[in-house]
Amino acid sequence: MFRMDKNDHAAIQAVLAGDKDAYGALVVRHSHILFRVAYRITGNEADADDVVQEAFLRGYRKLEGFESRANFGTWIYRIAVHCALDKVQHRRRVEANLAGRVGDTNDPELDQLQVADQAAGPDRLLLSGEIGSMQEAALHSLTATERTAFVLRHMEDRTTAEIGAALGIEPNAAKQAVFRAVRKLRRRLAPLRVAT
Amino acid sequence: MHVTEEEMIGQVYGEGNWAAVERHLDDCPECAEAFAKLQRDLAEVDQVVAPARDAQYGERVWAAIADSLPVYAREKKKRWWESGLYKGLSYATACALLVACAFYAGQLWEQHKQPGIAAVKQMPVPQQTKQQPIVVVVLGDHLDRSERFLVQLKHADLDSTAMASPMRDEARSLLAANKVCRKNAAQSDDKELTTALDHLDSLLADAANTPGGLNSQSIARLQDEMNREGVLFEVRVLRSRVTHRAGTGDIPAKGGTI
Numbered sequence: 001m002f003r004m005d006k007n008d009h010a011a012i013q014a015v016l017a018g019d020k021d022a023y024g025a026l027v028v029r030h031s032h033i034l035f036r037v038a039y040r041i042t043g044n045e046a047d048a049d050d051v052v053q054e055a056f057l058r059g060y061r062k063l064e065g066f067e068s069r070a071n072f073g074t075w076i077y078r079i080a081v082h083c084a085l086d087k088v089q090h091r092r093r094v095e096a097n098l099a100g101r102v103g104d105t106n107d108p109e110l111d112q113l114q115v116a117d118q119a120a121g122p123d124r125l126l127l128s129g130e131i132g133s134m135q136e137a138a139l140h141s142l143t144a145t146e147r148t149a150f151v152l153r154h155m156e157d158r159t160t161a162e163i164g165a166a167l168g169i170e171p172n173a174a175k176q177a178v179f180r181a182v183r184k185l186r187r188r189l190a191p192l193r194v195a196t
Numbered sequence: 197m198h199v200t201e202e203e204m205i206g207q208v209y210g211e212g213n214w215a216a217v218e219r220h221l222d223d224c225p226e227c228a229e230a231f232a233k234l235q236r237d238l239a240e241v242d243q244v245v246a247p248a249r250d251a252q253y254g255e256r257v258w259a260a261i262a263d264s265l266p267v268y269a270r271e272k273k274k275r276w277w278e279s280g281l282y283k284g285l286s287y288a289t290a291c292a293l294l295v296a297c298a299f300y301a302g303q304l305w306e307q308h309k310q311p312g313i314a315a316v317k318q319m320p321v322p323q324q325t326k327q328q329p330i331v332v333v334v335l336g337d338h339l340d341r342s343e344r345f346l347v348q349l350k351h352a353d354l355d356s357t358a359m360a361s362p363m364r365d366e367a368r369s370l371l372a373a374n375k376v377c378r379k380n381a382a383q384s385d386d387k388e389l390t391t392a393l394d395h396l397d398s399l400l401a402d403a404a405n406t407p408g409g410l411n412s413q414s415i416a417r418l419q420d421e422m423n424r425e426g427v428l429f430e431v432r433v434l435r436s437r438v439t440h441r442a443g444t445g446d447i448p449a450k451g452g453t454i
Binding site for chain 2: 024031049060064135160
């Protein structure tokens with residue numbers, strides 16, 4: 001999918017030679033692609049923006065280890081996927097901790113938030129301005145790895161081998177993650193089809 | 197046998213045994229309907245679209261992170277003293293210096309451990325001893341040996357010449373020592389000792405220098421001379437005197453020096 005641009009290679013050499021601004025060209029060139037995959041994995045614009053910046057920061061720090069024969073676009077894409085996965089996992093841990101604290105309090109607003117988060121019924125989700133759509137809610141029900149694998153397979157058109165490489169798992173494990181994601185999504189989206 | 201959901205999902209994404217699954221879907225309406233339903237479900241998920249970002253998005257990202265990025269150090273050209281050869285020579289020189297210092301320190305340490313020996317080695321040799329060889333004769337030992345020789349001579353078997361040669365050698369050895377003792381006695385003005393050593397000297401000279409070596413006749417002659425002069429008696433008296441005086445500290449146990 002990515003072509004190793006000669007300009008990418010030249011820019012990397014310039015950065016490693018001390019020209020920090022040369023990295024700006026790489027950022028400008030690949031930001032849109034990173035934002036797209038980051039948004040699809042995180043489902044949130046702000047998180048996607050954070051992921052894009054974090055990915056380029058990590059890429060800059062690891063640039064000395066970048067092999068010149070590799071494709072910078074593919075390389076930074078994988079870093080972005082990792083960052084997005086970390087973001088989703090972190091967000092879910094925060095949500096889980098928040099849900100735990102809510103269960104220990106008598107605050108009605110927090111209780112309402114807890115109910116809305118846990119009971120993801122179709123009627124409630126359709127009314128939710130925060131999540132926005134039934135599909136997004138269905139994606140939200142997946143684990144971070146399942147969601148990422150599904151996004152890369154279904155939306156980014158990546159092979160299971162590429163997904164495995166991006167997630168740091170075996171291709172067969174990536175394939176199983178995609179299968180589990182599809183089954184879960186179909187179950188979540190079934191009520192929506194009945195309603196329509 | 198129908199197609200499993202997993203095989204259908206693989207079929208959607210073009211993975212697995214694609215051709216076999218497609219043939220089954222052509223022949224099985226039930227599976228074909230399930231497959232169509234799966235495609236519809238997945239098509240609905242496609243509606244999730246990422247919001248658009250304008251053309252300046254990349255520049256904004258760069259502006260946000262640029263200040264937090266460090267500059268990679270430029271590669272410096274190595275100077276001649278940073279080369280591997282120079283470093284190797286430096287290490288070799290340092291090692292050589294270390295070995296030399298260790299050797300020198302070892303020598304100093306040895307001298308420090310043996311100051312007595314070093315002092316003796318450095319002591320100046322007296323002028324007198326440089327000019328004359330030092331001969332230390334123990335007068336008591338000389339008299340003992342002389343007494344044994346005289347006793348042997350007194351009881352020598354005149355019919356056997358087996359002991360003739362060893363006795364002559366002993367006489368020569370005693371003669372040399374006796375000269376030293378005589379000279380020392382003369383210098384110390386000890387007349388009694390000098391007289392006795394003169395008699396002994398005469399006897400030893402005859403025993404050591406008898407033409408043709410010792411034989412029954414010469415031994416008999418020496419026995420007669422020894423008895424006539426009373427040499428054995430004088431030697432025994434002197435030996436007892438020397439032993440006594442050495443015990444009281446009047447004279448040193450060692451006879452004299454030349």
